Amino acid sequence: MHRELRTVTHWQDRSACRREDPELFFPIGDTGPALAQIEEAKDVCRYCAVIEPCLEWALAAQEAHGIWGATTEAERRRLRRAAIRTAQA
Numbered sequence: 001m002h003r004e005l006r007t008v009t010h011w012q013d014r015s016a017c018r019r020e021d022p023e024l025f026f027p028i029g030d031t032g033p034a035l036a037q038i039e040e041a042k043d044v045c046r047y048c049a050v051i052e053p054c055l056e057w058a059l060a061a062q063e064a065h066g067i068w069g070a071t072t073e074a075e076r077r078r079l080r081r082a083a084i085r086t087a088q089a
């Protein structure tokens with residue numbers, strides 16, 4: 001979990017990003033040069049031992065900014081909408 005955004009959780013101390021530059025996980029936009037930054041951040045997430053609780057936390061918190069659990073904010077919005085559709089079916 002990004003250092004400056006730490007909340008009280010039991011999984012955060014095992015995060016792969018705790019020693020990374022937090023700015024890596026907050027690209028400006030999602031086009032052009034930001035795409036390379038997004039992929040670099042996701043690469044860190046893909047090897048993170050706590051990717052699942054991180055993503056669950058970001059979805060539950062409706063975290064609107066940054067890369068969490070190898071997802072962008074747009075990807076998390078799609079996941080939330082899909083979960084709502086599934087729940088309504």
Ligand code: SF4
Pocket residue numbers: 001002015016017018025044045046048049050051052054055067068069070
């Ligand atoms: S999944 Fe990514 S953002 Fe989440 S704790 Fe791991 S490295 Fe950090």
